[in-house]
Each structure stands twice: as structure tokens, then as C-alpha cells.
């Protein structure tokens with residue numbers, strides 16, 4: 001047994017004050033943090049629940065972008081008419097996360113802050129070249145993710161919202177584990193203002209990554225043929241009981257072609 005004090009702040013300022021202690025942890029949907037605590041892999045002295053903060057809520061159009069509050073659940077994003085209209089691939093991605101319980105509790109901010117190498121949202125954040133807003137600064141997608149379960153977030157920093165530029169074409173293809181629904185490989189392909197970006201989750205030893213070798217050809221011609229034989233090095237892929245590096249590298253190529261075709 002260990003003691004944990006639960007706080008439910010009413011404002012972002014109050015949450016930041018409570019979270020500035022090294023031994024505190026922010027809690028959003030709890031879909032990762034609570035199982036981690038149950039397994040004793042984390043034992044924070046205090047939990048600062050972000051779910052009551054109005055500053056982390058809401059979905060709104062913002063110029064050519066769609067701004068989504070960090071506290072919006074996967075179910076909120078999946079069922080939002082605005083997300084469906086502006087970035088249908090993002091609504092589809094959110095609707096394919098886990099099961100109904102996970103989707104009703106888990107949040108955009110929690111998923112992106114956690115940066116699980118098999119999580120879905122990081123692929124969308126990177127492929128859509130999103131901007132992550134925190135209580136301190138704005139961070140571009142390319143400089144946010146920092147390897148497995150690591151990001152550039154500092155102690156006590158809170159993601160408040162994420163702004164996704166609206167693409168002209170986008171699609172997410174996921175080959176999931178039937179047990180957890182996590183991605184064995186997931187590929188998000190997007191074309192925004194003529195620039196193409198392809199991001200891969202579930203596969204890389206260092207977490208989410210861009211398939212830059214295919215992006216130039218796709219920018220010139222958006223077709224499955226432009227993906228060609230491009231695939232990552234199998235030695236850079238995750239190897240586990242679900243698949244070899246060779247298998248994952250092959251899936252990346254197959255799913256990239258499917259995503260481009262479906263978009």
C-alpha cells in the first residue's frame with residue numbers, strides 16, 4: 001500500500017500549482033496512468049485530475065486549422081460533426097482506439113503526452129504537422145516526440161490543446177492487435193497545401209516516425225505507385241511476439257499504399 005492524495009482543481013492555474021511538485025502526476029482519462037499505478041510501475045504522491053478544467057475542453061475551427069482541447073475524449077473526437085467534416089480521417093482514427101470504455105475515458109492530451117509507441121494519435125499529430133499548445137509554449141509536431149514514451153514536455157507542463165491544419169486528403173490505416181486494439185502498425189498519410197507527410201506508429205524502435213523517403217514522390221504525384229517499394233529498415237522495427245521486424249516493415253509499405261489510395 002502507498003498513500004496518494006487526489007486533487008481535482010477547478011482552474012488551469014490551480015492545476016499547474018499542484019502539479020509543480022516533482023512527486024505529482026497529472027491524471028486525465030486514467031487509461032494508462034491507473035493501470036501503471038496498479039502494477040506499481042508508478043506511485044505518485046499526488047494525482048492532479050485535469051478532467052474538470054474548462055481550459056482543456058472544446059473543438060473549434062481556427063482559420064485553416066481544427067483546434068481540439070487536450071481534455072476531449074476519443075469518443076468526443078470520433079462523434080464530433082466538426083471533426084468529421086473538417087478532418088474525417090481524425091474522427092475515424094479516434095473511433096478505432098481501444099474499446100468503448102477506453103474511448104469514453106481516454107483523452108487526446110493524455111495519449112499524446114504518454115507517447116506510447118503503438119498509440120494512434122501521435123501518427124496523426126506528425127502527419128498533419130500539428131501544433132501542440134501547452135500552458136507555457138507552442139511546440140511543432142516534428143520537435144515534440146522524443147522516443148519511446150518520451151516527449152519534450154517538461155515537469156509540470158500541461159498540454160492544453162492541439163491544432164491540426166486541415167488537409168486536402170488524409171487517411172489512417174491501422175493493422176491492430178485483436179486483443180488490445182493497439183496498432184501493430186498504423187500509417188497516417190496526409191496532403192496539406194501540396195505537401196505530403198506520412199507518419200508511422202506501432203512499428204519503430206524509437207516510436208512514431210515519418211516515412212520521408214516516400215513523401216517527396218507523393219508530393220509530386222499522390223498515388224500508391226509513388227510509395228513504390230519504400231519501406232523502413234526491418235532492423236529499426238519493433239520485434240515482439242506479434243511480429244518480426246521484416247513483417248512490420250512490409251506492413252508499413254502495404255498500409256502506406258492503402259492510406260494513399262483511400263484518401
Ligand SMILES: Cc1cc2nc3c(=O)[nH]c(=O)nc-3n(C[C@H](O)[C@H](O)[C@H](O)COP(=O)(O)OP(=O)(O)OC[C@H]3O[C@@H](n4cnc5c(N)ncnc54)[C@H](O)[C@@H]3O)c2cc1C
Nearest residue numbers: 028029030031032033098106107109110113119120159181
Ligand atoms: C485496453 C486498452 C486499450 C487501448 N487501446 C488503444 C488503442 O487502440 N490506441 C491508442 O492510441 N491507445 C489505446 N489505449 C490507450 C488510451 O488511448 C489512453 O487513453 C491514452 O494512452 C492515455 O490517455 P488518458 O487520457 O487516459 O491519460 P492518463 O492515463 O490519465 O495519463 C497518461 C499520461 O499522460 C499525462 N497526461 C495526461 N493528460 C495530460 C495533459 N493534458 N498534459 C500533459 N500530460 C498529461 C499523465 O500524467 C500520464 O503520465 C488503450 C488503453 C487501454 C487500457
